[in-house]
Amino acid sequence: MSPMLATLPDVTAVLHSPSASPPSGLRAPAAVGMGMARTRFLAPRAAASAASAVSAKPAAVAPLYADRTVVRIGLPSKGRMSEQTLSLLKSCQLSVRHLNPRQYTADIPQVPNLEVWFQRPKDIVRKLQSGDLDLGIVGFDIVSEYGQGSDDLVVVHDALEFGHCRLSLAVPKEGIFENINTLEDLANMPEWTQERPLRVVTGFGYLGEKFMRENGFNHVSFLAGDGALESYPAMGMADVIVDLVSSGTTLRENNLKEIDGGVVLESQATLVACRRSLHKRNGVLEITHEMLERLEAHLTATGEIMVTANMRGNSAEEVAERVLSQTSLCGLQGPTISPVYRSRDGKVAVEYYAINVVVPQKSLYKSIQQLRSIGGSGVLVTKLTYIFDEETPRWRKLLLELGL
Ligand SMILES: Nc1ncnc2c1ncn2[C@@H]1O[C@H](COP(=O)(O)OP(=O)(O)OP(=O)(O)O)[C@@H](O)[C@H]1O
Ligand SMILES: O=P(O)(O)OC[C@H]1O[C@H](OP(=O)(O)OP(=O)(O)O)[C@H](O)[C@@H]1O
Numbered sequence: 343m344s345p346m347l348a349t350l351p352d353v354t355a356v357l358h359s360p361s362a363s364p365p366s367g368l369r370a371p372a373a374v375g376m377g378m379a380r381t382r383f384l385a386p387r388a389a390a391s392a393a394s395a396v397s398a399k400p401a402a403v404a405p406l407y408a409d410r411t412v413v414r415i416g417l418p419s420k421g422r423m424s425e426q427t428l429s430l431l432k433s434c435q436l437s438v439r440h441l442n443p444r445q446y447t448a449d450i451p452q453v454p455n456l457e458v459w460f461q462r463p464k465d466i467v468r469k470l471q472s473g474d475l476d477l478g479i480v481g482f483d484i485v486s487e488y489g490q491g492s493d494d495l496v497v498v499h500d501a502l503e504f505g506h507c508r509l510s511l512a513v514p515k516e517g518i519f520e521n522i523n524t525l526e527d528l529a530n531m532p533e534w535t536q537e538r539p540l541r542v543v544t545g546f547g548y549l550g551e552k553f554m555r556e557n558g559f560n561h562v563s564f565l566a567g568d569g570a571l572e573s574y575p576a577m578g579m580a581d582v583i584v585d586l587v588s589s590g591t592t593l594r595e596n597n598l599k600e601i602d603g604g605v606v607l608e609s610q611a612t613l614v615a616c617r618r619s620l621h622k623r624n625g626v627l628e629i630t631h632e633m634l635e636r637l638e639a640h641l642t643a644t645g646e647i648m649v650t651a652n653m654r655g656n657s658a659e660e661v662a663e664r665v666l667s668q669t670s671l672c673g674l675q676g677p678t679i680s681p682v683y684r685s686r687d688g689k690v691a692v693e694y695y696a697i698n699v700v701v702p703q704k705s706l707y708k709s710i711q712q713l714r715s716i717g718g719s720g721v722l723v724t725k726l727t728y729i730f731d732e733e734t735p736r737w738r739k740l741l742l743e744l745g746l
């Protein structure tokens with residue numbers, strides 16, 4: 343695809359654009375330097391909205407926003423996020439039943455009133471804003487770029503633990519950039535003038551422009567590109583790039599480097615909702631709660647394991663004292679200790695106690711060493727599938743954000 347030239351000879355001009363208005367509701371802790379512009383809700387769509395147009399079972403007359411009774415979630419139809427999204431949902435016992443890969447709709451049998459729509463990530467964001475989708479799973483980079491800080495979008499879960507990457511500014515390693523190692527160095531280069539601005543190629547026009555503007559770049563022009571951006575500087579089509587980086591391999595292989603202060607945004611997959619749907623559409627809040635609980639329970643459990651061991655002792659309290667003296671054995675709320683009953687000379691006796699303790703996976707070996715050091719034996723380690731807390735903090739935060 344040929345790139346489109348989005349000329350911005352003088353970045354200060356953008357300061358007056360409507361997209362530079364004050365902060366609003368879209369918040370996620372991972373955002374670095376993200377501005378919050380407000381985009382008003384579009385009026386409810388009439389009959390042939392884009393989503394209805396691709397329906398597997400087209401209605402004679404598509405329903406208005408208020409008439410739709412089924413809840414809709416948008417999932418990425420392509421790209422690396424698509425498979426990982428389905429696999430995360432499957433791990434939460436929310437398997438998506440997708441009968442035909444060319445069909446844009448599917449369902450999740452465990453949640454009867456929920457319709458799945460496969461869409462391009464940027465369209466998920468747009469349709470959440472218009473109210474044609476109620477929920478969506480999409481990278482925070484896409485939410486930020488296409489949502490532009492819209493108050494109509496609510497990030498329900500900001501860390502689904504996949505699709506980790508950062509939107510970052512990168513410059514060539516050599517030539518005039520050899521000694522450029524910080525954003526300040528780049529901004530202070532004498533080369534950039536009104537006539538010869540710094541040329542930035544990016545697929546993230548909104549975030550890219552905003553970042554340059556907020557970091558004091560006066561002479562910048564933007565080129566919109568959506569693939570193989572790392573080749574632009576070597577081809578002489580751009581000076582620097584603003585693109586997604588994960589391992590850094592693509593940058594390295596194309597002789598580019600990141601610079602200090604050049605990270606525009608940290609991103610990973612998020613669960614996003616349409617604010618109006620959360621307030622107004624029957625069932626959306628309940629489905630959001632269920633999805634949030636399942637996601638939290640699964641994601642929390644992923645980092646933890648259950649360790650079980652036997653220990654000789656005179657009483658549960660005495661064993662508990664020994665266990666609690668070890669820093670890695672405190673568990674979620676403390677260890678569970680139960681007597682192990684044995685029959686001895688025709689009598690029931692307790693010599694051993696079983697200890698159950700949940701520990702972070704990363705401190706597994708340390709926990710085993712500590713258990714052994716206080717007399718633990720027969721250690722069993724079990725993977726945990728779900729940890730349901732009393733109530734997830736993210737749910738409380740969501741209710742607060744919605745004023746409920
Ligand atoms: N290298 C990466 N590593 C991890 N996550 C990434 C990487 N690149 C992109 N992502 C995340 O995955 C999302 C989808 O990116 P991906 O490149 O798979 O799809 P796409 O760009 O829509 O597809 P295509 O590149 O085929 O056009 C991005 O919006 C971002 O959140
Ligand atoms: O830091 P790395 O691990 O090397 O990943 C970064 C690359 O991944 C993405 O490209 P993608 O593979 O999606 O190809 P695309 O440019 O065609 O979208 C991104 O646009 C970078 O080019």
Ligand SMILES: [Mg+2]
Pocket residue numbers: 421
């Ligand atoms: Mg890509």
